[in-house]
Amino acid sequence: NAGVTQTPKFRILKIGQSMTLQCTQDMNHNYMYWYRQDPGMGLKLIYYSVGAGITDKGEVPNGYNVSRSTTEDFPLRLELAAPSQTSVYFCASTSGLAGDADTQYFGPGTRLTVL
Amino acid sequence: QQQVKQSPQSLIVQKGGISIINCAYENTAFDYFPWYQQFPGKGPALLIAIRPDVSEKKEGRFTISFNKSAKQFSLHIMDSQPGDSATYFCAAPAYSGAGSYQLTFGKGTKLSVIP
Numbered sequence: 001n002a003g004v005t006q007t008p009k010f011r012i013l014k015i016g017q018s019m020t021l022q023c024t025q026d027m028n029h030n031y032m033y034w035y036r037q038d039p040g041m042g043l044k045l046i047y048y049s050v051g052a053g054i055t056d057k058g059e060v061p062n063g064y065n066v067s068r069s070t071t072e073d074f075p076l077r078l079e080l081a082a083p084s085q086t087s088v089y090f091c092a093s094t095s096g097l098a099g100d101a102d103t104q105y106f107g108p109g110t111r112l113t114v115l
Numbered sequence: 116q117q118q119v120k121q122s123p124q125s126l127i128v129q130k131g132g133i134s135i136i137n138c139a140y141e142n143t144a145f146d147y148f149p150w151y152q153q154f155p156g157k158g159p160a161l162l163i164a165i166r167p168d169v170s171e172k173k174e175g176r177f178t179i180s181f182n183k184s185a186k187q188f189s190l191h192i193m194d195s196q197p198g199d200s201a202t203y204f205c206a207a208p209a210y211s212g213a214g215s216y217q218l219t220f221g222k223g224t225k226l227s228v229i230p
Contacts, residue, residue, distance in 0.1 A: 006157075033217075042158070042204060042222040058217065069135065090158050103149075104218065106158030 004107035012113045013081040021076040021110050023091030031094045033104065034066065034088075036087040037077050043090065049074055050096070056089040063111050081114045088112070117141060117209030121221025128228050134192040138205035141186070144216045148181060148188045151204045151220075158213045159204060163190070195228045202226070 007022045022028065034046040045058030049068040063085060066076040074093075078085060088111050092104040120139045128134045138148075149164035165172040165179040165188070173180045176195075183187040192199055202225050206218040 040222060042121075044222040045217055045219075048217060092158075103161045103164075104151075105161075106160065108156075108158050 003027065003092055004093055004105050006089075006107035006110050008110060009108070012110045012115060013078075014115060015081060015083065015088050018077070018079050019079050019081070019112075021078070021089055021091075021112075023074045023076065023107060025074075025091075025093040025105070026072065027093060027095070027105065027107075029093035029095050030071065031096045031102075032068065033092045033094075034064070034074070034076045035090045035092065036060065037090060038087050038110075046076065046089075078112075083114050086112060086114045101107060117143070117207060117219040119205060119207050119219050119221045120172060121205050122210075123224060123226060124222070125225045126227070128195045128226065130195065130228055130230050132195050132228075134190075134195045134199070134226055134228070136190045136203055136205070136226070137187065138189065138207075138221050139185075139187045140207040140219075142209075143186075144208045144210040146177065146181075146183070147208055149206050149218070150177075150179065150190050151206065153202045153204065153223075155201075162203070192226075197228045197230055200226055200228050 004025045029050045033048045035043040044060045047066040049055045091107040094102040094104045118141045148160045151159035152162040153159040176193045178191040202223045205221040208216045209219045
């Protein structure tokens with residue numbers, strides 16, 4: 001199993017551009033998450049999904065959108081990129097077999113810079 | 116919104132010493148407290164977790180201690196090694212609506228173990 005994969009690894013955007021961060025998991029997990037990590041600020045939840053077709057906002061959803069058309073994929077869309085979106089983005093998944101108290105498996109991250 | 120306060124922000128320990136990281140939470144949806152370990156350039160990975168019908172859990176050199184009345188839990192790393200140098204995050208579950216619970220992470224502790 002590859003686990004959770006994310007593409008791209010690095011990206012530089014200009015202000016106002018848009019892009020999609022890709023996330024795929026091959027563990028047949030129902031729950032998927034997007035976090036952003038800023039220096040000294042920990043992990044902030046952007047959006048999450050409890051299954052295909054079901055998504056909900058996390059703590060910091062503004063400026064982002066998500067979709068979940070399949071169990072495997074959970075892309076994160078940035079519209080009109082702003083410097084405040086410069087961050088490292090992590091996708092994670094969990095089976096949910098132990099309810100929400102379950103191990104989250106993280107991808108390797110995407111480092112995004114908006115200039 | 117669940118708050119998880121983690122301290123210290125950074126920690127330097129001599130090889131063979133004990134590393135102690137503390138977390139405090141305000142409220143929790145249920146008793147499940149994981150610790151995640153993150154090496155530079157990688158995604159976080161579950162290190163150890165406690166589901167407290169017990170007050171302590173030990174796995175090798177890593178121990179979680181939990182004080183429910185004080186709403187605090189801590190990570191102890193015995194015989195710290197240079198390979199333990201990483202950033203450590205505590206987390207606690209928070210109710211996010213519609214029967215769903217999400218992890219709220221602390222801001223992280225950067226541990227450096229010097230030879």
